[in-house]
Amino acid sequence: MAKARDLLQGTLDLLILKALSLGAMHGYGVLLRIEQLSQDILQIPQGSLYPALYRLEHRGWICSETGSSDNNRKARFYRLTPRGRRQLEAEEEQWNRLSGAVGQVLRATEVSS
């Protein structure tokens, strides 16, 4: 169980970083963008979005500022920091390597069976 949660958490961090790499936005926007980019396959549990955002900010990967949004409401906007951008690149590469490797393993299994 614990391992699955860790994986999920790491993945969520990656997704948030990716979403923010396309431009600054508020928390709800991040949620919508991830759902949109994954064509509604990935459903982010809304309760875990904010702790992840706060954690990323604490680590210095993203930063936030208060600004006014579309409907003139005040909202907090998150933005990727240069450190965050480097982190995103590193994680993306790792993810690709990992998923590539997992894919290979799965394909090998199919052939032998």
Add this chain to the structure above:
Amino acid sequence: MIGPDEVLPRFWRWLRTMTGRRRFEDDMAAEMEDHLERRIADLMDREGIGREEAARRARLEFGSVESTKAACRDARRLDLLDELRRNLGHSVRILTRSPGLSLAITLTLGLGVGANVAVFTLVDAALLRPLPYPEPERLVVVERHLRADDGTESVARYQTGRTWQTLSGQVEGFDVAALSNSASGANAVAGGVAKYLDQQRVSAGFFRVVGVDPLLGRGFSEAEDVPGGPAVAVLSHGLWLHVFGGESDVLGRTLQLRGEPYEVVGVMPAGFRTGVEADLWTPLRPTTTGEGSGSNYLLIGRLQAGATWSAVEAQVEALGSARLDEQQRSRVRWEIEELQRSSGRGIRDYLFVSWAAAWLVLWVSCINVAGLLLAHAGRRAREIATRMALGGSRGAILRQLLTESLVLSLTGTAAGIGIGIGGVRWLSDLVSVRLGLWQPVQVDGRVLVLCAGLAILAVLVGGLLPAWQATRVELRAGQGSPSRGVLGSSASRTRRLLLVTQIAVVVALLVGAGLLARTVYFLQSQEPGFEPDDVMTATVSLLDVRYEDPQRAARLFSDVAERLLTQPEIKAAGAGLSVPYQRPLNMPFRFPGDPEPRITNLTYFSPGYFEALEMHLLQGRLPDLRDGAGSAFVAVVNRDFVRTYLRDREVLGSTIRFEDVEYRIVGVVADTQQRPGWGGAEPLGSRAAVYVPVSQVSGEFLAVVHRWFRPSWVLKTTAGPSVAEQVGRALAAVDPELPLADVRTMREIRDQALASQRVQAGLVCMGGALALVLAAMGLAGLIAASVTERSRELGLRMALGATTRATFRSAVWPGLRLAVLGLAIGLPLSIALVRGLRTFLHGVSVFDPATYVAVAVLLLLVATVASAVPASRVLHLDPSRVLRQE
């Protein structure tokens, strides 16, 4: 993982969140509210449902807002803050529940921190804090380095009038000024009030060189700073306020200084001070004869913009040595040295030794605190084990224990600041006169920063180790029988190790203290050469035009002595330029035909001087009233003079010449102890000395020497300090215009002469005693704990027939073993450490066996008592009860 470059920014973000906690909470709440609003709007839009239904679904999707908030706080590590707050409350409760322990730790730390605060404040004022002048690093002193035949080098900080003349205005890029080497007390009448003031003489340009402009008026001009120049004065801020009421029209007004009117030309700003505490400054009026023929001027200069250190030094060296012959040139080197470093020259080493001792005391007190906390944690092992068994994380318990030591170190530091401030006051009274500091001794922000550092150190050294040990308890042991040793054996091993370290440090401190104390004892108990008991001295300034007449001075001395002798309790009375244990005047002299002058101490005396001191006459006679201005000039020399200069000559009848006055030696007296100004570094010793009758010296001589020396009457009396009143009455009857005399016992003069040594030895001894008491407490605590832990074993032994005596011995033995182990490490350690003390020791070797043996015996004795007292609980042990408990 967190990289080292990330620790600080992350901590910074944490601190910002922590300090803006309310804002953080508000923002967080607003953000989630905003999220829900957007979701509701979306849902209504997309699904076409009513607002109420949308709100319900939005909340359902989001989950618990409160637990999300908690998770967000955790993400920012705000849980640590809340835990800290909880831990603080818990710590205060725990510590107030064991007040004995808290008090012991607070006091222990307080003494360690206090010693450091006091000594650091002195070190700071003397050596570290930049002087309160603009660009103090460009203020320098001209120094003369002299190399002796044996290769040792001494530094002369004061220069002659000729050197001043050579350098003044002659060195490019170097603005130089001269000042007299001390303030002299003077009677003054200002604004209708008679006052006793401290006057310092400074040359033209002095205030410009130090870089402080007068608040009102001006400094001295070149025209005023010449012999016979106009009498002008610059006032200190304090004198201006107290005597002239701080009025701005003070310039041009006069004050009477020693009967002479001085015109006020300037007032210095508040807080301005030089190396002495002066109430007013007058022109130096430098000369190359008299005062200026000796090394009596401090030359301080400022490197001007663009001037380099080496260029200025090269010029000073070239000008200074131009007057010297080839042979002198090879021995004398001129240098410039930063004012602060130069002023600290004499005391730096004394202060560093005291500082090292203070650090050792702090170290010992930290170890002691660690021992106390370790024992305390041992008693709490059950609580800790229970918490860990219930799933408390080790980190959390560690943090809780560290918070406790933080609270303790804070109370300890607070106590230390109090103790330190008291200590500073005591210390600066003791030493400020001798130190010649260019700034006041005060506790300031730097000291508080130091304290914060010490508090953190105390937590780390005193708290971390015990906390670490305490969380290593074995869970089951804690849950078992309470009478068993729940503290793992490694914890008590740590405690023993700490104690051995502590004892080793204590041994080193005690050896150092012993050697320094023996030095002071040696210096104090040297054969004084006279009878110091029941001798009072009364010192008065004769810096007065009227007493430039030797006959008048001689009459003053004998008239006052005569009046005093009418008192039955005064057995003998006379006067002299200086008395034993003081630093006497040194003067060049020649034997007839000598090409080079030699050097000796010189004192004038009036009849009764030798009688009052009961100085032993070894040969010839003592001059009396018949030896006056009209008769042949005679002198008495001491034994050291004979040993140094007249070894193979007939002593009585030899003649010696001071400048152009010739004296015939008629007597030899014993050597007395003096503070030598030349030929060696010991604080007290005897030097060649010549005594001449005051009626046979010249008026110019008196005018010069009374600038820096205040003559004293010496009285043989059983009356003690109460004689001051009679002296005052006799003085007033003979000359009512003379200032009040300063009456002291001979012993006080001796103690003053040894002030640095006494302060140093006193501080180190106090440190040693303190550390010894702390170690004894630590040892007693350890033995008490081990008796409690071993009560089952000891009880069993007794039940099996061991005698009480044997059981007692087996309880005491571990303590002694630790003491012996500590000694075995401490003695070699002290041999290594006290090498640094070599220059401070007189009359005792660094390897003085008596000191080492005494320290070893003292330590073993204290260790025996400290172990025996808690071990005596064995005597009340009832074997049958111990067995029943099983």
